[in-house]
Amino acid sequence: MYKFLKTENKDATQSEIPLFLHWLDHPNNSKHILELGCATGFPIAETILSIGRDYTGIDLSSEHIEMATKTFPQWKDHFKEAEMLDFCKNSDSESFSGIISMFSIRHLPRIHHVELFNEILRILEPRGLLLVDFPQYSEDGRGTWFANLPMYWSSFSEEWSRLTLKELGFELLETYEDVKIFNGEEEKTLLLLYRKPE
Ligand SMILES: C[S@@+](CC[C@H](N)C(=O)[O-])C[C@H]1O[C@@H](n2cnc3c(N)ncnc32)[C@H](O)[C@@H]1O
Numbered sequence: 001m002y003k004f005l006k007t008e009n010k011d012a013t014q015s016e017i018p019l020f021l022h023w024l025d026h027p028n029n030s031k032h033i034l035e036l037g038c039a040t041g042f043p044i045a046e047t048i049l050s051i052g053r054d055y056t057g058i059d060l061s062s063e064h065i066e067m068a069t070k071t072f073p074q075w076k077d078h079f080k081e082a083e084m085l086d087f088c089k090n091s092d093s094e095s096f097s098g099i100i101s102m103f104s105i106r107h108l109p110r111i112h113h114v115e116l117f118n119e120i121l122r123i124l125e126p127r128g129l130l131l132v133d134f135p136q137y138s139e140d141g142r143g144t145w146f147a148n149l150p151m152y153w154s155s156f157s158e159e160w161s162r163l164t165l166k167e168l169g170f171e172l173l174e175t176y177e178d179v180k181i182f183n184g185e186e187e188k189t190l191l192l193l194y195r196k197p198e
Helices: 012-016 018-025 044-049 062-071 073-078 084-089 110-123 158-168
Strands: 033-036 055-059 079-081 096-101 124-134 139-144 150-155 171-182 185-195
Touching: 012 018, 012 044, 018 044, 018 096, 018 124, 018 171, 018 185, 033 044, 033 084, 044 055, 044 073, 055 062, 055 073, 062 073, 062 079, 073 079, 084 110, 096 110, 110 124, 110 150, 110 158, 124 158, 158 171, 158 185
Parallel strands: 033 055, 033 096, 055 079, 096 124
Antiparallel strands: 124 185, 139 150, 171 185
16 A cells, blocks of 8 residues: 655665554544654655645755655655744644654753643644654763764653653553664664544
């Protein structure tokens, strides 16, 4: 059903994760989809756009957005350079049926995380779905990522994140632990599927 294209050295199996496919096919998520931190659009944006879904992917990095628009010129209008909190604040209430963010919210300074999740709740439709990953432990630091661009991160623990989303009103529907071997080491990613209440 889904087409995969290896355009760069990224994890092509990200869009094969069962919880991602469940979120994408879920009846509550049949309208406009937003991705926060879409990077170069592979493989998540490509998977969503190739089945004709209404999708907007935003990323802070002009280099990533430029690469996304060059790799997928047919979908260039679906990619926007924007900061995630600003973008959410400037979006209308209840405008997305699904929001996804993978490995990206941890790059927003954690002092803004509660505000961001509150905004996500506001811009999701009632019963709309959020798919997100949480790091297991709280951490912060700096390094480089794709194309040697500088990268900073600061996150809360999984436990704190779960408690916070519950307090904000999100309903946890499902979790999935994605386990991969990376450079000979086991790497685990916890994905969580949340629903906005009616
Ligand atoms: C580690 S990458 C993950 C990219 C992709 N979601 C994936 O899973 O491969 C984090 C991405 O988040 C973007 N990013 C970091 N802070 C951001 C912010 N405040 N607003 C929007 N994008 C941001 C970065 O430019 C980068 O493309």
